[in-house]
Amino acid sequence: KAGVTQTPRYLIKTRGQQVTLSCSPISGHRSVSWYQQTPGQGLQFLFEYFSETQRNKGNFPGRFSGRQFSNSRSEMNVSTLELGDSALYLCASRAETGGIYEQYFGPGTRLTVT
Amino acid sequence: GENVEQHPSTLSVQEGDSAVIKCTYSDSASNYFPWYKQELGKRPQLIIDIRSNVGEKKDQRIAVTLNKTAKHFSLHITETQPEDSAVYFCAAKRKSEYGNKLVFGAGTILRVKS
Numbered sequence: 682k683a684g685v686t687q688t689p690r691y692l693i694k695t696r697g698q699q700v701t702l703s704c705s706p707i708s709g710h711r712s713v714s715w716y717q718q719t720p721g722q723g724l725q726f727l728f729e730y731f732s733e734t735q736r737n738k739g740n741f742p743g744r745f746s747g748r749q750f751s752n753s754r755s756e757m758n759v760s761t762l763e764l765g766d767s768a769l770y771l772c773a774s775r776a777e778t779g780g781i782y783e784q785y786f787g788p789g790t791r792l793t794v795t
Numbered sequence: 796g797e798n799v800e801q802h803p804s805t806l807s808v809q810e811g812d813s814a815v816i817k818c819t820y821s822d823s824a825s826n827y828f829p830w831y832k833q834e835l836g837k838r839p840q841l842i843i844d845i846r847s848n849v850g851e852k853k854d855q856r857i858a859v860t861l862n863k864t865a866k867h868f869s870l871h872i873t874e875t876q877p878e879d880s881a882v883y884f885c886a887a888k889r890k891s892e893y894g895n896k897l898v899f900g901a902g903t904i905l906r907v908k909s
Contacts, residue, residue, distance in 0.1 A: 786838040
């Protein structure tokens with residue numbers, strides 16, 4: 682099976698702009714989670730989608746939003762970008778069926794806000 | 796909510812020595828504990844995991860132990876090699892009314908000196 686893919690891989694935006702990141706999960710995986718990773722901050726959980734519904738949410742401002750489509754692909758949107766939003770954004774997918782818990786990460790989108 | 800503490804934050808070992816990273820979790824309902832390895836510039840990779848009905852699991856040079864009573868689990872790497880140098884993250888999964896959620900530790904930077 683193909684792994685989790687994310688597009689674009691790199692992105693440079695200006696403060697105040699908005700950005701949309703895309704994630705395609707492993708075929709058959711219905712859960713997609715998003716994480717923000719900055720140096721020294723580990724993996725900060727943004728939100729999780731399952732069957733097109735947001736199921737869990739982390740402690741991020743409302744400028745961060747997401748959605749999931751019927752084919753389980755997910756998008757994440759950040760509006761009114763701030764310099765502090767510069768980070769590696771990772772998505773991860775897992776099956777959520779049959780007692781299979783393993784979660785696999787995509788390569789990430791490196792966002793730079795100038 | 797679930798909280799995962801990971802120690803140490805950095806660990807330096809000589810090639811050939813063993814390395815141990817420890818994590819504690821707060822929610823006794825947690826039932827799945829994966830470990831991820833993230834090399835510089837790459838995505839986190841699932842390297843080993845353990846479920847709450849098992850006390851120990853081994854895979855070649857790596858092993859994970861779980862103490863449910865004390866609510867802690869550990870990653871053991873034997874005969875360390877330079878390619879083991881990376882950031883290691885532990886995580887704990889708990890089932891909630893909102894589905895399964897993985898909570899990550901802050902990460903451990905492992906440096907293997909040759």
